[in-house]
Amino acid sequence: MNATTEHASRPLEYSKEEGRLRIFGFWVFLGAEVILFGTLFATYLVMFGRYAGGPTPEELFKLKDLLIETFLLLTSSFTAGIAVHEMRRGNKKGLLIWLGITLLLGLGFVADEAKEFVEYVGEGAKISTSGYWSGFYTLVGTHGCHVSLGILWISGIMIQLVRRGLNATTARKVFIASLYWHFLDVVWIFIFTLVYLSGMVR
Numbered sequence: 001m002n003a004t005t006e007h008a009s010r011p012l013e014y015s016k017e018e019g020r021l022r023i024f025g026f027w028v029f030l031g032a033e034v035i036l037f038g039t040l041f042a043t044y045l046v047m048f049g050r051y052a053g054g055p056t057p058e059e060l061f062k063l064k065d066l067l068i069e070t071f072l073l074l075t076s077s078f079t080a081g082i083a084v085h086e087m088r089r090g091n092k093k094g095l096l097i098w099l100g101i102t103l104l105l106g107l108g109f110v111a112d113e114a115k116e117f118v119e120y121v122g123e124g125a126k127i128s129t130s131g132y133w134s135g136f137y138t139l140v141g142t143h144g145c146h147v148s149l150g151i152l153w154i155s156g157i158m159i160q161l162v163r164r165g166l167n168a169t170t171a172r173k174v175f176i177a178s179l180y181w182h183f184l185d186v187v188w189i190f191i192f193t194l195v196y197l198s199g200m201v202r
Helices: 003-008 017-047 063-088 092-122 131-164 168-201
Strands: none
Touching: 017 131, 017 168, 063 092, 063 168, 092 131, 092 168, 131 168
């Protein structure tokens, strides 16, 4: 297989060396993110049960809200995957549609999480209430901030797709953003299990 044929057989985002290097660099960045969230999870677990007389998670966590947030975020990971599939088919319109759906699902997740936080604070569970709630808001809030950043990031990429079209550079940006989005879904599965489910059944 000569070099031209080899490059033609690669997905668009991998067609240039710069793109391949930047994608590799983003995997390294995700490694740093794993360390960040690992530290936040460890802090949360150390603070687990330290309520200092404040509300407990059994009193405040609602299964319905948790399931809605989980459905929205996991579905958005699926739609992000379809967006990349459409990109590799060269279907810019399909790519934009599925990225748009991903954004709407992400916005729904952030809105529901913000509503949840407001309700908890209204019940007396502030970040200063206890070690437990400090750990909770730091961990879950950091994840929520990452989702919000991802929404802004994908929005910017969609604008570039409209203005510049689908090329090796925009394809690489879409692929890296999808990696980031899938990573946030994986982190949420750990939050779902270690924070919410363990908090409700304790």
